[in-house]
Amino acid sequence: MRLDLAAPELLAAAADQPWRNPEAYWPRFGEATAEHSAPVVALGLEALAWNAHDMLRRAGGLPIRVASKSIRVRGVLDAVLALPGYRGVLAYTLAEAVWLSETIDDIVVAYPSADLPALSALAADERAAARVAIMVDDVEQLDVVDRAAPPGRRRPIRVCLDFDASWRSRALGRIGVLRSPVATPEALRRLAETVLARPGFELVGIMSYEAQIAGVGDAPAGKPAEGRSCEPCSGRAARSSPSDGPRRSPPCGPSPRSSSSTAAAPDRSSARSPSLR
DSSP states (O other): OOOOTTOHHHHHHHHTOGGGSHHHHTHHHHHHHTTSOSSOOOOOHHHHHHHHHHHHHHHTTOOEEEETTTOOOHHHHHHHHTSTTEEEEEESSHHHHHHHTTTOSOEEESSOOOOHHHHHHHHHOHHHHHHEEEEESSHHHHHHHHHHSOGGGSOOEEEEEEOOOOEEETTTEEESOOOOSOOSHHHHHHHHHHHHHSTTEEEEEEEOOTHHHHTSOSSOTTOHHHHHHHHHHHHHHHHHSOOOSOOOOOOOSOOTTSSOOSSOOSSOOOOOOOOOO
């Protein structure tokens, strides 16, 4: 059965927002999984449809790349990608990306990889090499690729550079996660020039995203000074965000009354985003 997130009957069910009545909504998941051994997943299709369409509304026309680290069911991944406005996958691993490239034509691997068998498989597969971009944040990672498949024996490997977006405070040091050692425009330029000069590689994009600091709490435990330093940024972000009233999104975590969840599943899957060209 193919999942259609634009089906009128599903959209009508989502419009009713059944999750607004948690006493009636959550027990259904426990009942649906009661006869199954863990691990097991129960998916609320109306919640999935609501979230998928609400994301498009919030994106305001920008294409959305789906992250397979979050969506682990290939059928769900395909259903989301079928909606206009979703484009491309941010894959969890390189091996997963090669697998997904059988049907998905725009895949970026989220993290650098030293998986030699997966790199060899990518280099040996013309279709996968044309559809998958690997992530790089150090020149040594290019050497690993060349070790897996010498440049003269493969088509160019598509490369995306990982640019760190955490905030460096003179008083507090780093605010946010250490995503990449490439932290300045100058370092990014040097790495880009190196990739462009290396045979067997094609530079196709740069990845950087605000979640590297957006995930920092407004009041981090045991760090009051850090919280105060973030207040001006939080205020500016709030003022710059569009406000169109409260958004009543369905819950996106597991039910407190069962082991089932409204999203997630098996171990091999991927997601979509804007094309890196």
